[in-house]
Amino acid sequence: MKKRCRIESIGISMGHGKLFKLGSIAHAVKAGKQCLKSSIYSTKDINILINTGVYRDQHIMEPSIASLIQNKLNMNIDFHSDHTTFSFDLLNGSCGMLNAIELITSQMACNTIQRGMVVSSEANRDRHSSSKFPYLPSGVAVLLDIASFDRIGFGNFVFHSHDQHAKLYQTAIDYIKKNGELIFEISNEIENYFLRYTNATVNEVLEKNNLTREEIDFVVPQQISADFLQRLPTVINISKDKIVNFSSELPNTLSTSTFLALYYFMQKHQPAAGNNILLLSFGSGITIAGTIYQV
Amino acid sequence: MIKIKMESFGIYLPKKIVTTKDILASCRHPPRWNFERVTGIQKRRVAVNEHSADLGIKAAKRALKMSRYKAEELDFIICTSISKQKKNKFQLEPATAMEIRTALGAENAKIFDITNACAGMWAGIWVLQGFLKSGLAKCGMIVSGEYNTVITETAIQEIKNSFDKQIASLTIGDAGAAVIFDISKEEHVGLHYLKLITGARYSNCCYAKPSALGNGIAMYTKAKKIHEAFLKNYPPYLKEALDSTGWSVDDINHVIPHQTAVRAIKKGIRIFEERYKIKSPLVTCIVVNRYGNTSTTSHFIALHDLLLQGQLKNHQNVVLLTGASGMVIGTATLTLDDLPTRYLANSGDIL
Numbered sequence: 001m002k003k004r005c006r007i008e009s010i011g012i013s014m015g016h017g018k019l020f021k022l023g024s025i026a027h028a029v030k031a032g033k034q035c036l037k038s039s040i041y042s043t044k045d046i047n048i049l050i051n052t053g054v055y056r057d058q059h060i061m062e063p064s065i066a067s068l069i070q071n072k073l074n075m076n077i078d079f080h081s082d083h084t085t086f087s088f089d090l091l092n093g094s095c096g097m098l099n100a101i102e103l104i105t106s107q108m109a110c111n112t113i114q115r116g117m118v119v120s121s122e123a124n125r126d127r128h129s130s131s132k133f134p135y136l137p138s139g140v141a142v143l144l145d146i147a148s149f150d151r152i153g154f155g156n157f158v159f160h161s162h163d164q165h166a167k168l169y170q171t172a173i174d175y176i177k178k179n180g181e182l183i184f185e186i187s188n189e190i191e192n193y194f195l196r197y198t199n200a201t202v203n204e205v206l207e208k209n210n211l212t213r214e215e216i217d218f219v220v221p222q223q224i225s226a227d228f229l230q231r232l233p234t235v236i237n238i239s240k241d242k243i244v245n246f247s248s249e250l251p252n253t254l255s256t257s258t259f260l261a262l263y264y265f266m267q268k269h270q271p272a273a274g275n276n277i278l279l280l281s282f283g284s285g286i287t288i289a290g291t292i293y294q295v
Numbered sequence: 296m297i298k299i300k301m302e303s304f305g306i307y308l309p310k311k312i313v314t315t316k317d318i319l320a321s322c323r324h325p326p327r328w329n330f331e332r333v334t335g336i337q338k339r340r341v342a343v344n345e346h347s348a349d350l351g352i353k354a355a356k357r358a359l360k361m362s363r364y365k366a367e368e369l370d371f372i373i374c375t376s377i378s379k380q381k382k383n384k385f386q387l388e389p390a391t392a393m394e395i396r397t398a399l400g401a402e403n404a405k406i407f408d409i410t411n412a413c414a415g416m417w418a419g420i421w422v423l424q425g426f427l428k429s430g431l432a433k434c435g436m437i438v439s440g441e442y443n444t445v446i447t448e449t450a451i452q453e454i455k456n457s458f459d460k461q462i463a464s465l466t467i468g469d470a471g472a473a474v475i476f477d478i479s480k481e482e483h484v485g486l487h488y489l490k491l492i493t494g495a496r497y498s499n500c501c502y503a504k505p506s507a508l509g510n511g512i513a514m515y516t517k518a519k520k521i522h523e524a525f526l527k528n529y530p531p532y533l534k535e536a537l538d539s540t541g542w543s544v545d546d547i548n549h550v551i552p553h554q555t556a557v558r559a560i561k562k563g564i565r566i567f568e569e570r571y572k573i574k575s576p577l578v579t580c581i582v583v584n585r586y587g588n589t590s591t592t593s594h595f596i597a598l599h600d601l602l603l604q605g606q607l608k609n610h611q612n613v614v615l616l617t618g619a620s621g622m623v624i625g626t627a628t629l630t631l632d633d634l635p636t637r638y639l640a641n642s643g644d645i646l
Contacts, residue, residue: 062503067621071495079494079528088411109429163397172384180505284388
């Protein structure tokens with residue numbers, strides 16, 4: 001039987017701190033602590049920590065942000081202790097969390113690890129006021145372990161990249177400016193391009209997981225925009241009632257968005273055991289990623 | 296037990312050579328101690344009008360040239376560069392792996408980037424190992440292009456004294472490396488052991504970020520602290536790697552450490568030999584004197600050099616040591632197949 005990876009716990013961090021704006025590391029740490037608080041596991045049980053946030057405090061390029069988060073979570077920070085953690089960053093825009101979960105699933109399948117945590121956070125710590133950071137600051141942490149029952153947890157993942165459109169979505173740091181300055185070059189048409197290719201991704205997700213559209217109970221997409229989520233049901237031919245839409249209260253938060261939406265959905269609707277949730281992320285590349293999560 | 300093997304690899308070294316003397320002569324405030332003698336670094340390669348992804352792409356094309364796989368057969372391309380520079384910009388999105396996928400025409404490859412300081416390529420190999428062993432992939436590529444010169448250029452402008460935290464930035468060089476792994480069909484060939492651990496207590500020992508003075512990217516290193524922490528902690532992990540593989544030191548043909556500085560490498564090996572009372576010295580590959588510290592690519596630059604020197608032969612056993620900011624310690628044991636023969640047969644344009 002193929003081992004499946006399931007979400008054991010989710011933690012989130014939203015908005016600003018009481019006195020100061022929280023940076024991306026602070027959001028990730030806050031989400032990580034909340035995630036651990038509601039988990040049966042403790043920090044010592046985590047074999048691997050992956051950070052998938054794109055925008056970093058001080059635009060740090062080295063060391064991995066994951067190692068800084070690991071340190072602040074006090075997660076097996078010493079060598080030669082009974083428990084150790086390996087941490088690193090994975091970057092793939094909005095699709096990074098799904099990449100990281102597929103990675104952890106594969107490591108669990110070959111018995112390399114038993115538990116892993118994926119954290120992601122986005123915050124604007126650019127010192128230049130001209131930076132038009134388009135995302136609400138946020139953090140999310142997901143603790144994953146091996147599912148006890150067949151079919152529960154994550155199914156097969158699909159990542160469709162359309163590199164002919166890579167120039168539609170480019171972000172960078174201008175490092176000649178003091179302390180660096182963020183540059184965003186994102187086409188106004190980007191949502192149309194995402195929608196153009198989404199149905200093909202959904203078809204492959206269904207095929208690889210032996211499911212039909214009727215067997216999908218809910219769709220949790222990245223909360224790109226209200227307009228995008230209005231148009232999505234028609235594009236993927238799934239009833240509007242099944243689409244999780246928090247866009248009025250939860251704007252796009254990039255790499256954290258899909259799992260923030262999943263967290264709120266789980267809190268408010270408590271899906272039944274056996275429900276199939278289709279998760280979708282839309283990122284630079286451009287890449288559209290999807291998978292099935294069975295509750 | 297299923298093992299993965301290094302099916303192919305390629306490296307790219309820019310043609311321009313810059314000596315340590317040249318770099319020190321450019322510094323406004325060069326260190327007053329004998330930098331070249333202490334580090335052992337005499338020269339390094341420097342990219343001109345080439346950027347991080349370009350270096351990675353050139354290495355990747357060489358790896359594919361020697362590979363049994365075509366670009367479109369690659370299931371994964373994982374880019375592990377620390378540097379993602381392109382025309383004074385550090386790219387955040389899309390992932391650099393996307394540019395490499397496009398350049399190679401690897402249209403079926405899933406892509407993403409991993410950053411884990413100098414341990415990046417080994418973190419990528421660890422990740423790819425999971426995909427291969429779990430059956431999610433048949434083959435995949437790990438690729439890095441390190442355009443580190445921008446950090447040296449900042450240090451040349453900003454170093455103010457002999458013990459400045461940017462001194463280590465004068466040790467680095469540019470290079471590209473790419474490696475293709477697949478499943479080994481021979482039990483005794485392949486990657487026997489790979490372990491990476493992050494001792495995050497030391498995560499604040501080295502930072503790279505845009506300079507506060509606007510001179511580019513600056514790297515600040517607490518060199519002594521990071522060096523001492525590595526020397527103190529790595530020997531038991533190397534011993535564990537050998538024991539788990541079932542190797543004694545006599546079974547090792549080459550030890551390839553991360554290339555930081557000649558003295559540091561020699562001291563590290565000596566500490567291991569003394570701690571475990573090893574009588575015959577380990578055959579340790581040191582190329583940092585000629586290429587500088589090429590960060591993530593350094594093990595593969597060393598492998599390439601060993602191959603060209605005719606020292607690395609088919610079916611030999613290699614131990615690889617990784618140390619990186621974070622702080623990461625990694626150990627790997629590897630037995631080659633006929634890669635040395637194939638590499639030399641395909642290396643005409645490199646020679």
